[in-house]
């Protein structure tokens with residue numbers, strides 16, 4: 684089994700103490716920091732932009748994983764890359780020229796990902812999956828933290844794994860595209876998504892809303908994901 688990366692989403696953190704919250708995740712053993720960018724158009728909620736992403740960048744040495752839930756993401760790729768993003772994912776549903784946007788992300792020196800809403804089939808990325816660094820399977824409808832995991836997503840993660848397996852060795856650097864799951868991931872849903880083939884687990888409320896604290900939450904999630912106690 685490949686190594687599982689835990690990516691706490693700062694969406695559920697206390698924004699008034701963001702540096703501290705990011706530090707807590709890093710000290711608690713997080714692998715990436717997930718940054719949810721929402722524009723009030725593609726999704727109903729409005730969150731943060733490049734300036735706050737820069738503050739996250741400055742607070743950590745971990746990879747910063749930016750999830751753009753915005754219309755016309757091509758207008759903001761450079762801004763988020765300049766703000767220090769290591770990974771940028773755009774939604775398939777807002778990119779009629781996805782191939783071009785992925786080029787733009789790579790040219791900005793950032794790894795590229797595509798996120799799929801629950802109703803978007805994995806086949807939507809069939810012709811582009813060999814160029815992806817990250818495929819984000821939304822396991823809730825994007826827009827808010829704390830929603831319930833959509834159980835049907837497990838089959839979708841399996842189909843994504845099959846799709847990637849069919850192309851893996853064709854990627855220029857010989858590596859595989861990672862599968863990330865985002866939404867409703869906690870210690871009860873983590874084992875299933877990992878078994879289905881996910882390698883990056885985003886968790887917001889399960890990490891920042893855990894009564895025992897961020898470190899304990901990350902430990903618990905990793906143990907669940909890796910089949911531990």
Ligand code: DX5
Pocket residue numbers: 692694695717719750823824825826827828829830865866867868885886887888889
């Ligand atoms: C949802 C966001 C998620 C969110 C996950 O639109 O993309 O990253 O923070 O939150 P939880 O883990 O609480 O479902």
Ligand code: ZN
Pocket residue numbers: 692717718719750865885
């Ligand atoms: Zn997200």
